Amino acid sequence: MDKIHAVITGIGSYVPKYVMTNEEISQHVDTSDEWIKKRIGIEERHILKPEEGKGITYLAEQAVADMRTRRDFDPLSVEAVVFSTTTPDYFIPNSASLLAYKLGMTNAFGFDLNAACSGFIYGLEVGSAFIVSGKYKKVLVVAGDVLSSVTNYEDRNTCPIFADGCGCVLLEPTTEDVGIMDSYMRSDGDSVEHLHLLGGGSVNPASYETIDNRLHYIWQDGKVVFKHAVSSMADSCEQVLKRNNLTKDEIDWVVPHQANRRIIDSVAHHLGIPTEKVMINIEKYGNSSAGTIPLCLKQWETSLKKGDKIILTAFGGGFTWGAIYLKWGYNS
Ligand code: UT7
DSSP, X not given: OOOOEEEEEEEEEXXXXXXXXXXXXXXXXXXXXXHHHHHTOOSEEEXXXXXXXXXXXXXXXXXHHHHHHHSOOOGGGOOEEEEEOSSOSOSSSOHHHHHHHHTTOTTOEEXXXXXXXXXXXXXXXXXXXXXXXXXXXXXEEEEEEEGGGGOOTTOTTTTTTBOEEEEEEEEEEEOSSOEEEEEEXXXXXXXXXXXXXXXXXXXXXXXXXXXHTTTTXXXXXXXXXXXXXXXXXXXXXXXXXXXXXXOGXXXXXXXXXXXXXXXXXXXXXXXXXXXXXXXXXXXXXXXXXXXXXXXXXXXXXXXXXXXOEEEXXXXXXXXXXEEEEEEOOOOO
């Protein structure tokens, strides 16, 4: 029997309309447009204003609508929704169930997956395994975050970086030589002191004290995270290249998580991949955590050709990290 691969057959993305500039960030904390551009590579980011009363499933709805303008499908045919996010609308119900209900995917089961900035590649890994099992024919993988909802706009180590955005892909089976070919996934929970959001969970349930201590915001030791991000993403990419006997010249695109332009450049440099083959849009969108990779893929969708060899790589809270090797499934 021919080998089944999971292949991406459609992609969509959405960012909120409001653009927060570096100038606006500079009004909250002691920083500057020049510093943010030079040290992080971000010029502006999109933010979902809290007064809109919406959350990540709103962004996801728009992303799926975007996908359906090019790749329409019957919502009733979707069997599973994997929703990677660290900023769900609520603890309960999960965002996948809310989204499936809003989109009329009433034959699907759904669940949220928390892998922080690695959410998209973790979601693809899980969705792909469902397809390869032979049991499921259509899986929706959604990945995105509203990081502005957990960002401390008085902390200059985090607020210039974080942003909001969401993407989605439809996964289907194929016996052609395209789709998700290999993956290398890792996590390390011995990192809690370096990158965390400690409030509101079962250890520190929400209280006046957790609010006063700002435990509901993301906190990071930027330097430590930076070093781990570079070495872990570069190593994951090396692993999938080696395992699949791929030379760097054979790779058409590398799509790295967009956390800091200097992290992206270091990973590309380490791999010996020229910048022209690296998808980079951090300057306009910042770090929307699980959303960054699908935002890139969507932006470059019309440049991608069937069979293009692509490496996705991410690193984030957990720590979580990894790389996926895929061959693009269609011409636009
Ligand atoms: O998405 C996955 C999770 N996150 C990441 O991957 C982020 C990884 N880390 C980073 O991107 C960077 O470490 C930061 C952007 C957070 C910080 O940049 P850095 O170049 O590592 O700065 P630093 O912490 O080494 O600090 C250098 C200097 C310090 O001043 P002194 O002590 O040298 O006088 C900081 O106080 O830059 C200062 N600084 C700032 N200055 C202006 C730190 N943040 C800022 C700021 N504006 N926003």
